[in-house]
Amino acid sequence: MSADCIFCRIASGELPSREVAQDERFFAFHDIDPKAPTHILVIPRAHVASLDTAMDEALLGGLLAFVRKVARDVGVAELGYRTVLNTNRHGGQAVAHLHAHILGGRQMTWPPG
Numbered sequence: 001m002s003a004d005c006i007f008c009r010i011a012s013g014e015l016p017s018r019e020v021a022q023d024e025r026f027f028a029f030h031d032i033d034p035k036a037p038t039h040i041l042v043i044p045r046a047h048v049a050s051l052d053t054a055m056d057e058a059l060l061g062g063l064l065a066f067v068r069k070v071a072r073d074v075g076v077a078e079l080g081y082r083t084v085l086n087t088n089r090h091g092g093q094a095v096a097h098l099h100a101h102i103l104g105g106r107q108m109t110w111p112p113g
């Protein structure tokens with residue numbers, strides 16, 4: 001837990017969010033500024049700054065498994081969805097707590113911006 005990290009504070013319940021799912025290790029909630037009909041963020045409860053500094057491979061695997069479960073549970077898995085991990089400045093990462101975006105509910109385009 002990093003006291004000055006908004007996603008740590010969301011995972012702990014100190015800051016409000018629209019929760020989608022949680023377990024001992026992960027927390028999923030709706031993005032405050034959705035870019036698709038379904039736009040959910042999945043974060044580890046443990047503070048990890050980014051994919052680049054995430055050393056726990058089991059945590060990374062668990063994150064993807066949790067993404068898959070959430071996508072199924074909210075009903076976007078069959079038609080499909082996009083999972084995005086923005087990393088550092090060129091990756092467009094604005095919040096320095098590892099998070100996976102789940103984007104669905106419409107056709108995604110390629111390449112991304």
Ligand code: 5GP
Nearest residue numbers: 006017029030031032033086092093094095
């Ligand atoms: P990034 O650009 O770092 O990959 O994505 C950060 C995401 O977090 C953005 O999509 C942004 O809308 C979302 N976000 C930032 N602050 C909050 C917040 O306080 N609550 C929620 N639910 N989402 C947030």
Ligand code: ZN
Nearest residue numbers: 005008047097
């Ligand atoms: Zn954090």
